[in-house]
Every structure is written in C-alpha cells, then in structure tokens.
Amino acid sequence: MTSLPGSELFTQNHFELFALPVSFDIDLQLLSENFRNLQQNVHPDRYTNASDQEKRLSVQRAAQINEAYQVLKSPQRRARYILEQQGVVFDEQANPVMDPLFLMQQMELREALSEVKSKDDPGSALEKIVADLKLARSEVLQKLAEQLNTPETADLDKASQLTHELQFLDKLQSETEMIEEELLDSL
Amino acid sequence: MALIQISEPGQSSKPHERKLAVGIDLGTTNSLVATVRSGKAVTLPDEKGEHLLPSVVYYAKDKSILVGTAAKQHKITDPLNTITSVKRYMGRSLEDIKAKESPLHYEFVQTDSNVPRIKTQAGNVSAIEVSAEILSVLKQRAELSLGDELTGAVITVPAYFDDAQRQATKDAARLAGLNVLRLINEPTAAAVAYGLDKISNGVIAVYDLGGGTFDISILRVTQGVFEVLATAGDTALGGDDFDNVIANWIKQQLDLDADIDKSLRNQITHAACQAKQTLTTERSADITIKFPDKEATLTLSREQLNSLIDPLIKKTLLPCRRALRDAQVELEEIKAVVMVGGSTRVLRVRDKVGEFFQQQPMVDSNPDTVVALGAEIQADVLVGNKAESDLLLLDVVPLSLGLETMGELVEKIIPRNTTIPVTRAQDFTTYKDGQTAMSIHVVQGERELVSDCRSLGRFSLKGIPPLVAGSARIRVTFEVDADGLLHVSAREETTGVESGIEVKPSYGLTDSEIEKMLLDSMEHAEEDIAARMLHEQQVEADRVLEALAAALEDDGDILSEQERQKIDAAAQQLAKIKTGNDDRAIKQAMQELDKVAEVFVSRRMDSNIRKAMAGHNVDEFKAQD
Numbered sequence: 001m002t003s004l005p006g007s008e009l010f011t012q013n014h015f016e017l018f019a020l021p022v023s024f025d026i027d028l029q030l031l032s033e034n035f036r037n038l039q040q041n042v043h044p045d046r047y048t049n050a051s052d053q054e055k056r057l058s059v060q061r062a063a064q065i066n067e068a069y070q071v072l073k074s075p076q077r078r079a080r081y082i083l084e085q086q087g088v089v090f091d092e093q094a095n096p097v098m099d100p101l102f103l104m105q106q107m108e109l110r111e112a113l114s115e116v117k118s119k120d121d122p123g124s125a126l127e128k129i130v131a132d133l134k135l136a137r138s139e140v141l142q143k144l145a146e147q148l149n150t151p152e153t154a155d156l157d158k159a160s161q162l163t164h165e166l167q168f169l170d171k172l173q174s175e176t177e178m179i180e181e182e183l184l185d186s187l
Numbered sequence: 188m189a190l191i192q193i194s195e196p197g198q199s200s201k202p203h204e205r206k207l208a209v210g211i212d213l214g215t216t217n218s219l220v221a222t223v224r225s226g227k228a229v230t231l232p233d234e235k236g237e238h239l240l241p242s243v244v245y246y247a248k249d250k251s252i253l254v255g256t257a258a259k260q261h262k263i264t265d266p267l268n269t270i271t272s273v274k275r276y277m278g279r280s281l282e283d284i285k286a287k288e289s290p291l292h293y294e295f296v297q298t299d300s301n302v303p304r305i306k307t308q309a310g311n312v313s314a315i316e317v318s319a320e321i322l323s324v325l326k327q328r329a330e331l332s333l334g335d336e337l338t339g340a341v342i343t344v345p346a347y348f349d350d351a352q353r354q355a356t357k358d359a360a361r362l363a364g365l366n367v368l369r370l371i372n373e374p375t376a377a378a379v380a381y382g383l384d385k386i387s388n389g390v391i392a393v394y395d396l397g398g399g400t401f402d403i404s405i406l407r408v409t410q411g412v413f414e415v416l417a418t419a420g421d422t423a424l425g426g427d428d429f430d431n432v433i434a435n436w437i438k439q440q441l442d443l444d445a446d447i448d449k450s451l452r453n454q455i456t457h458a459a460c461q462a463k464q465t466l467t468t469e470r471s472a473d474i475t476i477k478f479p480d481k482e483a484t485l486t487l488s489r490e491q492l493n494s495l496i497d498p499l500i501k502k503t504l505l506p507c508r509r510a511l512r513d514a515q516v517e518l519e520e521i522k523a524v525v526m527v528g529g530s531t532r533v534l535r536v537r538d539k540v541g542e543f544f545q546q547q548p549m550v551d552s553n554p555d556t557v558v559a560l561g562a563e564i565q566a567d568v569l570v571g572n573k574a575e576s577d578l579l580l581l582d583v584v585p586l587s588l589g590l591e592t593m594g595e596l597v598e599k600i601i602p603r604n605t606t607i608p609v610t611r612a613q614d615f616t617t618y619k620d621g622q623t624a625m626s627i628h629v630v631q632g633e634r635e636l637v638s639d640c641r642s643l644g645r646f647s648l649k650g651i652p653p654l655v656a657g658s659a660r661i662r663v664t665f666e667v668d669a670d671g672l673l674h675v676s677a678r679e680e681t682t683g684v685e686s687g688i689e690v691k692p693s694y695g696l697t698d699s700e701i702e703k704m705l706l707d708s709m710e711h712a713e714e715d716i717a718a719r720m721l722h723e724q725q726v727e728a729d730r731v732l733e734a735l736a737a738a739l740e741d742d743g744d745i746l747s748e749q750e751r752q753k754i755d756a757a758a759q760q761l762a763k764i765k766t767g768n769d770d771r772a773i774k775q776a777m778q779e780l781d782k783v784a785e786v787f788v789s790r791r792m793d794s795n796i797r798k799a800m801a802g803h804n805v806d807e808f809k810a811q812d
Contacts, residue, residue: 039412039581040799041798045580045669050734051784052781053785060610061796062669066606177512
C-alpha cells in the first residue's frame with residue numbers, strides 16, 4: 001500500500017468531515033444527507049474511468065467516509081469516539097468500574113431472559129424485557145447527552161461509565177433478539 | 188471463444204464517444220444480456236428472437252460445445268454431459284457440493300487446484316469454465332447486435348454470495364474475455380430497474396427468489412442513491428428445490444426408489460417443473476411419466492403443491508426477518524416490496540410474502556428481466572455515458588469476515604451488512620517466545636467456530652523478529668472493494684515485514700490456471716496473448732489520457748503552472764509511446780504519468796469533497812437550530 005499525499009480533510013475528525021458540531025445528540029437526517037452527498041463525489045463508481053491511482057484513492061476515501069458514518073450513526077460508538085477525542089483510552093481487557101445499581105438491574109434482566117423459553121407465555125415475557133431494555137437504554141442515552149453534548153465540560157469518568165453501560169445494554173439487546181428469533185423459528 | 192478484435196492504433200475509443208456497455212444476469216436457470224437503446228435499457232434477443240438464454244451447456248463427444256436451448260435438448264438423453272444450474276457449484280468445494288446434493292447430478296473429479304471439475308466426454312470442466320461458456324455466448328450476442336467490441340459489463344451475483352462465489356464469477360467473466368466494470372448484487376440491480384420510475388424515496392424490500400438462490404435486501408432510496416441497509420438469504424435455495432419436492436412426491440406416488448437411473452430422474456424433474464409452471468395459472472396439473480413398458484399419470488392440485496412447498500417458503504421468511512432487524516427498520520416503514528426472480532411466479536410465494544410484509548407485493552410482468560435491466564442501467568453510468576446521473580449504489584458485505592484465532596475461534600473483523608468499500612485493521616500478537624511466522628486463516632460466516640464458517644484462504648506472514656510472546660504487533664488489514672471482493676494484508680509493525688493475498692486460493696482458480704485456460708482456448712496462443720496485452724495497454728492508456736484531459740479541463744486551475752507543465756509533459760510522452768508496439772513501455776509511461784499526477788488527483792478529490800459540503804456546514808446547521 002502506498003501512502004498518498006496527505007489530505008487535511010481526512011485528518012480532521014468525523015464530525016468535521018460531515019460538517020456537524022461535536023455533540024452526542026446529532027441531527028441524524030443531516031448526517032445521512034451529508035453522507036450521501038460525500039459518497040456521490042468520492043465513491044469508486046464515480047471513478048471507473050479514472051487512473052488506477054485515482055481509483056485507489058477513491059476506494060480509500062469512500063471507506064473512510066463509510067467508517068466515519070458508521071461511528072456517528074451508532075450511539076455507543078459515537079460516545080466512545082467523542083471520549084477518545086477527549087483523550088480517554090478504552091482498555092478492552094480491563095473490567096470497567098460499574099454502578100452497582102446498574103449491575104443489579106442487568107443481572108435481573110439477564111435472569112429474566114434466560115427463563116423466557118420456559119415460560120408459559122414466552123412472547124409476552126420477552127415483550128416485557130424488550131420494554132424494560134428500551135427504557136433503560138433511553139435513560140442512559142439521556143444521561144450521555146447531558147455529559148457529551150458539550151464534551152469540553154463533561155465529567156469524563158462518568159461519561160465513560162455510561163458508555164460501558166450502553167455497551168452492556170446493546171449486548172443484551174442483541175441477545176434478546178437472538179432469543180426472539182429462536183422463538184419465532186419454533187412457531 | 189471469440190478472438191479479441193484489435194483496432195488500429197489511434198482509431199480506438201475517441202473521446203466522448205458513446206461506449207458500449209452491457210448488463211448481464213448470469214442466472215441459475217436462465218441468463219440475459221441487456222444494453223441501452225435510445226436511452227432505454229432493453230434485453231437483447233438471439234437470432235431466433237429469444238431473450239432468455241437457458242444456462243445449460245452441453246459437451247459433445249467431438250468436443251464441440253452447445254449453449255442454451257440447443258444444449259437443453261440433450262438434458263434427458265445425455266444428462267451427464269449436459270450441465271444445468273452450474274451456478275450452484277460456483278466457488279464451492281467438492282465437500283460443499285456433496286453436502287448439498289445427494290445423489291450428485293454429475294461425476295466430479297478433484298484436481299490439485301481445489302476447484303472440483305465435472306467429468307464430461309469432452310474433458311473435465313470447472314464451474315467457472317462452464318459459466319464462461321454462457322458468458323461468451325452473451326458477449327457474442329451483444330457484440331453482434333451492437334456491431335462493435337464491448338467496453339465493459341456489469342455482472343450480477345446473488346447478494347448472499349460469499350467471497351469465493353464472487354471471485355469465481357469474476358474469473359468466469361475474465362475467461363470469457365469480458366471487462367468487468369462491477370459485480371453488483373441482484374436485488375440491488377432489481378431495485379434500480381424498478382426504482383428509477385416506479386418508486387420514489389423511501390425504504391423498500393426486494394425479495395428475489397431465483398432458480399437456485401434466494402436473497403432479501405432492504406434498501407433506502409434517496410434521490411438516486413440506493414443504500415442497502417441489510418441483506419440476507421440462502422445461496423442454495425430456489426425454484427430448483429420446489430421442483431425437487433414435487434419430484435419426490437411423484438416418486439412417492441409411483442413407489443419409485445431413490446436410486447432410479449439418471450434419465451428417469453431427469454424426466455421426473457422435468458415433469459415436476461412443468462407441473463409447477465402449470466399451477467401458476469391452473470388449479471391442477473396432470474403429470475405423465477413414461478416407462479419402457481408403461482405410462483403413469485398423476486394429478487397434482489394447487490393445494491397439494493402449496494403444502495409441499497410451504498416449508499421451503501418458510502425458509503425464506505427467516506432471512507426476511509433477520510434483514511429487517513439488521514436494517515433497524517420496522518415493518519410499517521417498508522414502502523414497497525418488490526418481487527424478483529422466476530420463482531416469484533408461484534402464487535403461494537406471493538401470498539406468503541404479502542402476508543409477512545403486510546402488504547401487496549409488486550410483481551413485474553416479467554420478473555426474469557429486471558435484474559439484467561438494472562445491471563445495464565448501472566453499466567451505462569459506470570462506463571461514463573451518463574455524466575449527469577445521480578445513480579449511486581451503496582451495497583454491503585453479506586456475511587461477516589474474520590480470522591481464525593486461538594482455539595479455532597473466529598474473530599470478526601468486518602461484521603455483516605457493513606457498507607462497502609470498507610477497510611478495517613486489527614492488531615494481533617505472537618503466542619510463543621521467538622515465534623517468527625504467523626499463519627493467517629481468513630473465514631466468512633456468522634458462527635463462532637472456524638469449522639462452521641467458510642474458509643476463504645490461508646497465508647502466512649514470515650520474518651517476524653524473534654521476540655518474547657505477546658510483544659510483536661501484527662496488523663491485519665481487511666479491505667473489501669466496491670465489487671464486494673476481499674483483499675487481506677498483514678504487516679509486522681515494528682519491522683515493517685509485509686505479506687498480502689488476494690483472498691482466493693481455497694476454492695478459486697489461481698492466476699496461472701486462468702492464464703493457461705486462456706492460452707488453451709486460443710489457436711495461435713503466443714501471438715494472440717502478445718497482441719492482446721498490447722491492445723489492453725493501449726486501451727488503458729487511452730482511458731487514462733482521456734480521463735486526465737477531462738479532469739484537467741474541469742479542475743486544472745488547482746495546479747500551479749509548474750505542476751501543470753510536468754503533467755502535460757508526461758501525458759504527451761504517454762500519447763507518443765502508446766502508438767508503438769511495446770506494451771511494457773506503455774505501462775511504464777502510464778506509471779510515470781501516475782506519479783506526476785499524484786498531487787493533482789489528491790487535491791482534486793479533496794476539492795470535490797469541499798464542493799459537496801459547501802452549504803452544508805456547521806454554521807448553517809447552527810443557524811437553523
């Protein structure tokens with residue numbers, strides 16, 4: 001892979017690339033509008049008749065734009081990204097410090113989830129979990145917004161902890177979806 | 188195979204001339220080629236007026252090869268030498284094929300290259316070669332009809348095709364002498380063919396059930412941008428399976444064994460397919476099977492058919508649910524459900540899909556041709572005939588891509604439904620003291636164990652400095668290009684030792700195998716290859732010069748006078764050298780030009796981005812807020 005001449009556009013952060021202010025709450029519609037706008041100009045399909053060099057550059061740029069878009073679209077990745085920009089380092093190996101209350105709530109939800117299949121009415125048992133999760137998630141998102149809509153003044157430890165909570169909830173949600181799929185399959 | 192036409196130097200591709208591009212739907216049962224005529228995409232017929240080319244190839248004893256309807260006629264009398272539904276074998280190993288097909292329809296032979304070959308009386312052939320025969324016929328049809336050599340083709344593949352299957356398709360095209368502009372996904376192509384006039388902005392679902400493959404794609408359409416949100420499917424489920432369950436029912440009714448002779452089996456499969464087709468319009472179908480000593484007649488009602496195929500239809504609804512979930516789209520948001528593929532003619536399929544999506548699906552009067560038409564619309568844009576077009580397809584990786592790690596576990600690098608092109612890197616380390624090599628095993632699939640995923644290729648990174656376990660830093664980079672093809676490279680970060688592969692070795696052909704096949708297919712091999720190489724370089728040089736001239740005309744002002752002079756000089760040099768007959772010198776001159784144009788290319792791309800974002804900046808955002 002050859003390195004191409006530096007581009008200040010792609011050294012700037014994801015928010016700047018999409019012309020958005022650095023904030024946890026973002027205008028998702030504007031984000032996707034600007035995403036499409038960028039890809040219209042950079043995507044390899046626009047360079048099929050160009051030189052190999054231009055083709056390569058376009059693949060790289062399009063991939064960078066895709067990546068930035070994915071990061072900003074996902075609340076969890078967006079929160080992480082803002083924190084990383086503020087100098088926070090996430091260590092995947094280390095166990096994060098968690099709020100005991102949150103952990104308790106997690107354990108209860110997990111337990112309920114593991115019992116769903118043995119319930120008389122697994123459908124409604126699952127529905128309750130989905131609703132509880134949704135509520136827990138919206139609370140975390142709300143708190144994250146309070147912190148990270150103005151990253152300069154955020155309590156970084158608090159925001160990191162919330163980001164971990166969101167990660168937990170996202171994981172639980174995907175497990176819930178898998179159980180939902182199994183239930184639907186067995187119908 | 189047709190010989191490559193060579194135009195005289197200086198006569199080829201004049202600037203701004205309309206270029207000839209086609210869209211090809213390489214289907215399990217039928218294939219099609221489409222082009223643009225008077226601004227409209229149309230499929231091209233053969234000399235008898237038939238648009239559909241049956242994807243059937245017959246290998247005769249005298250080594251002659253028949254393709255299409257002529258080949259199909261041999262199916263009952265000579266089934267072993269008549270290859271049908273070859274798409275099912277693309278990019279598959281013999282083990283895969285054995286696992287899916289019992290008993291096997293053909294005699295397979297394992298070769299050194301890992302690509303299984305089908306034994307025919309004209310020699311052993313791989314699925315790639317059989318597909319190349321079909322593509323060659325379509326290419327000839329197009330060139331005959333258009334009266335000139337094709338610039339390029341867009342070829343469609345099922346969205347759920349894995350990397351090996353995509354690579355095999357591209358290899359087949361290369362073998363047929365086609366310049367592949369892009370591989371695009373069948374449901375995306377169908378969405379384009381539909382979307383341009385029938386669908387306004389919004390989320391749509393494309394349900395594509397062909398002869399041997401099933402895809403479901405959820406797309407968001409916004410002003411010409413077709414953004415695939417999620418895709419799911421089954422590359423071994425289609426109308427052929429409907430035929431099989433009907434055939435099994437026939438055998439059951441007639442008390443026939445599983446191992447009946449191949450010719451009777453084909454007769455029954457054929458009858459099953461006919462009955463299925465009859466039942467799209469009639470309430471019942473008569474089935475007659477001829478034996479040497481007698482004839483048997485059965486009647487299959489539509490209700491009986493429905494109960495036979497319901498389990499198969501149900502198998503398609505699971506991926507639908509998964510795609511919706513991955514797309515994070517609610518059922519109510521789906522504005523339209525588009526039905527594509529010959530098997531959506533089966534009424535029960537339409538009913539069940541309508542039930543699932545809670546709306547009447549859209550059925551084209553000709554569900555067979557929409558994919559080829561969509562591919563052609565994209566081909567016309569890619570080749571540069573429609574500079575003003577907004578059409579842009581943003582597709583996704585259908586199945587997660589990852590690496591084998593300790594304990595035969597899969598570490599996912601690129602999750603499914605990630606928008607392409609995409610580049611992701613992950614760092615790994617050594618697990619033994621003094622380890623100097625690392626074996627890298629690339630896999631595709633959703634499961635956690637390597638053995639449950641598809642192996643795409645293995646390669647090793649050698650020359651890692653001997654260090655304490657865990658201290659080397661090996662960065663493995665996965666890059667999926669706009670064709671959906673994966674390229675993997677690995678690099679030891681402290682020393683810069685590098686290794687890369689085009690991921691293909693597991694079940695694909697190697698480059699030298701393809702070259703040999705190309706050679707074998709030509710009568711005057713060496714001269715042809717040399718002429719072909721020269722021609723390719725000349726065409727490429729023309730393309731580069733033309734693209735540069737257009738770019739300079741638009742954005743030349745971003746260069747200083749000195750920069751401009753350098754580029755002009757290199758361009759003139761290339762223009763001069765390309766009229767000669769030294770392909771290597773042309774290549775070198777192109778590389779030179781590439782080097783001096785680097786500044787321009789990069790600056791231009793950034794300036795394009797800035798222009799795109801003008802009027803969408805932070806200030807405006809704040810002002811609106």
